[in-house]
Amino acid sequence: MAKTRQKKQQQNFFPFIKWFWILFGAGVLSVVLIFLLASWGALGEMPTFERLENPETNLATEFISSDGETLGKLYLDDNRTWVDYETLPQNVVNALVATEDARYYDHSGIDARGFARALAYLGTKGGASTISQQLARQLFVGVRSRNLFEAVTQKIKEWVIATRLERNYTKEEIIAMYLNIYDFGYNADGIRSASRIYFGKEPAELRTEESAVLVGMLKNSSLYNPIRREELVFNRRNTVLGQMAKYGYISEKEKDSLQNREMKINFNPESHREGLATYFRMYMQRYLNNWVRENPKPDGEKYNIYLDGLKVYTTIDSRMQQNAEEAVQEHMKNLQAEFFHQNTPDRNPTAPFLDLTSGAIDTIMERAMKRSARWRHLKREGLAEKDIEATFHKKTEMTVFDWNSDSFEKDTIMTPMDSIRYYKTFLRTAMMSMEPQTGHVKAWVGGIDYKHFQYDNVIQGSRQAGSLFKPFVYAAAIDQLRYSPCFTLPDNLYSIEPGKHGNMEAWTPKNSDGTYSGEDMTLKSALANSVNTITAQLIDRVGPGSVASIAKSMGVTKDIAEVPSIALGTPDVSVYEMVGAFGTYANQGVYVKPVMVTRIEDKNGTVLFEYKPETKDVLSKDVAYAMINLLEGVTQYGSGGRLRHTYGKNQTVYKEIITGYPYELTNPIAGKTGTTQNQSDGWFMGMVPNLVTGVWVGGEDRSIHFNRLLYGQGASMALPIWALYMKKNYANEEIGVSKDAFEAPEEMSINIDCSKQQQEEEEDIDTGDDLDDLDF
Known part of the structure; x- marks a missing residue:
C-alpha cells in the first residue's frame, strides 16, 4: 500500500521535473538565442570586427614644446591625448580595479558572481558592470535608455561586446582604453587631460589620493565634480581608498593616513583662449590648416587637425614662454596705469585719442564697429545696417578685460560702442624671441590677453619701425x-x-x-x-x-x-620680420628664417614632416660683427643704456613707470631702440650671442599714444619687457641663455678700435683720401 502511494506520488511529481527541465532548457536556449541575435545585430547595430580592432576615438592635436611640455591642444569636442598602459601609474590601475571591478583579472568580460549579487539584491549592494562592459557602453552602446526594454537590450549588447573586447585585447589594453576615453568634465577627455586639468601634472606623477579622486569620478563625473561639489568628491575619494585597502592594494595604516589628507585640486582649465602660448597656438592652427591642404594622407584624404591626434613638435621653450608672458604682464600693467593717469577726461577730453578732431574719431569708431565680430554676425543674420548700428548703442551685460582684477576680467554693463572705445584705451604689445643660429623661435607673445585681444601683433601686425630701421x-x-x-x-x-x-x-x-x-x-x-x-x-x-x-x-x-x-x-614691419633680420647680425651675417615647427607625427608616431632650415648669406662675417659692435654701443652709452645703469634726474620717474628698473645687466648686449613720430610705436631689439628678442608696444591706432617722449619712447615702453624677460631667463641656468661676448671672426678686415681709427681718419682727411669727399 505504502509502495503504491509512493509510486503514485512520484508519477504525479514527474511532470513537474519534466517541465522544470524543459523550462530550464528553454531558458538557456532563449538566453543563447538572445545573445546570438544580439551578436547578429537583430537587437540593433553591433560593431564590426574592424571597429573592435580600431575603435573610433577622437584625439586632439597636441603642441609639444622643445623642453617636452604640452603647450596646448586643438580639438572640437574631445580634448583627448592617448596614454599607453605603461605610462599609467600603478595606483590609478589599482584604484580602478578595486573600485569598479575587483575580479577583473578573473573573468572574461562578464562577472557572474557580481551579476548574481546584483540580481539578488536588486543592485542595492553594487552593480554588475565590469570594466569591459563599461568600456563597451562608452565606445559602442551610449547613454543608458530610460525605456526598460531598450535598457535591457543595451545591457545584452554590452555583454556581447564586452566578451568580444576581452578576446581582442589584453586586460591592460582594456584598462588603458577605458581611462583614455572617459569624459571627466571641463574638457578633460581621458586620464591625461583630467590629470593636467584637475592637478596640473602628468598621469605618471599622480599621488595615490589624487588617483582616487579621478577614479571616484568614473561613477558619474557630473555628480562627483571636484570644482562644484568638493565635500561629495572628498567622501567619494575616501570610499575609493577604502576599497583599495579592502583588496590589499594599500595597508589600513596607509588608508587612514591618505583619508585624512586635504584634497588639493590644482585646477588648470584647457581651452583655446587660455593657458600658455595662446597666440602662438592660434598661429599654429592657421599653420596646420595650410599644411594639411598640401600634405594629404596616403589615401588622399585630408588630416583632421581636431580629431586625428597629430603631435606637433614646436621650437617654443615652455620656460622661456612663461618668462616672456610674465614680463609682458608685469610691465604692461604698470605702463597702462600711467597711460590711464595721463588720459583722464580732465587731462585729455578726447581720450584715448590725441590730436584728433571729433569727426576723425567718429570715423575710427565707425570703422571699428563694422570690423567687429558682432557686426559680422548680425550682418549674416540679414539685419539692415541701420538696425545693426542701433544695437551698438543699447546697454548690455558683458565681461571685459581689466588689469586690476585677479582674473583680468570684470563684469559690467555698457553699450557695445562704449566697449569698443574702452578696449582702444589699452596699449598693445608683441614679443618674439629666437635662437639666431637655428632660427628656432623660443617665445611668442602676440598681445596682452588672447581672450579679449585676439589680434596677433607678432605676425599679423605691422607698424612703422622708426629708428629700429x-x-x-x-x-x-x-x-x-x-x-x-x-x-x-x-x-x-x-x-x-x-x-x-x-x-x-x-x-x-x-x-x-x-x-x-x-x-x-x-x-x-x-x-x-x-x-x-x-x-x-x-x-x-x-x-x-x-x-x-x-x-x-x-x-x-x-x-x-x-x-x-x-x-x-x-x-611698416612686423616683430616676426625684425627678429629674423636682427638674427642675421648675431649669426655672423647668415639670415635664418624663423622656425616654429621641427616635426609633425601622426597618432601612431609616424613622422609626417621634418623641417629644413631656410638660410641666406647676406653679410660677410666682419660686416656682421661690425654691426654687433655698433649695436653694443646702444646699450653701453646710448638709448639702451638703462639696461646697465641709472639715468640721473629722470631716475625717479623711471622707477615709477618702469617695472624692475634699474636692471643692472653687465653681460655683452647688442640692441636698438625705436620710436616713431608722436611716440605712436615703441620698439626694442636686444641680442646676446644665442638669443635675439624683439618687443613692440603701441596703441591699436596711431593716434593712441603718450604725449611725452619720456614715457612714449621705445626705451620706456618696450625695453623693460626685454630686460625683465632676460633677467628671468638668467635666473634659470638650465635654460642656457648666454652671458658671453659675441664671437669675433678669425679675420677682421674692419677696424672697430676707435682709439686707433681716429688718428688714421685725421690723416686721411689731410691728404684728401677720405671717402667723405667723394660724390655718391
Missing part, C-alpha cells in the same frame, strides 16, 4: 663702402635735394631733440644716440635701393618705397 642703413654703408664703426660724419642739418633717389621734394630730417652739435660723430656714437642727420648722410651715400635690398634679404617682406625717408623707419 637705421641698422639696415648702417649695414649697407659698412658692407658697400667699408665704413667702420669709428668712421665719423658731422652732426649738421643735412638735406637731400629734390629728384635725388626718387624723392619729389627736398628731404631735410631733424634730430629728435631739434639740436645739432656741429661736431664729428663716430657711426657707433651716432647709432647709439639715434642721430638722424648722420643716418640721412649715410642713405644719401649708399642710396635707398641698397638699404631696401638688404632689408628684404634679411626677411622684411613688405614693400619698401625706395626713398630717403626710409632711413628713419617709415616702412
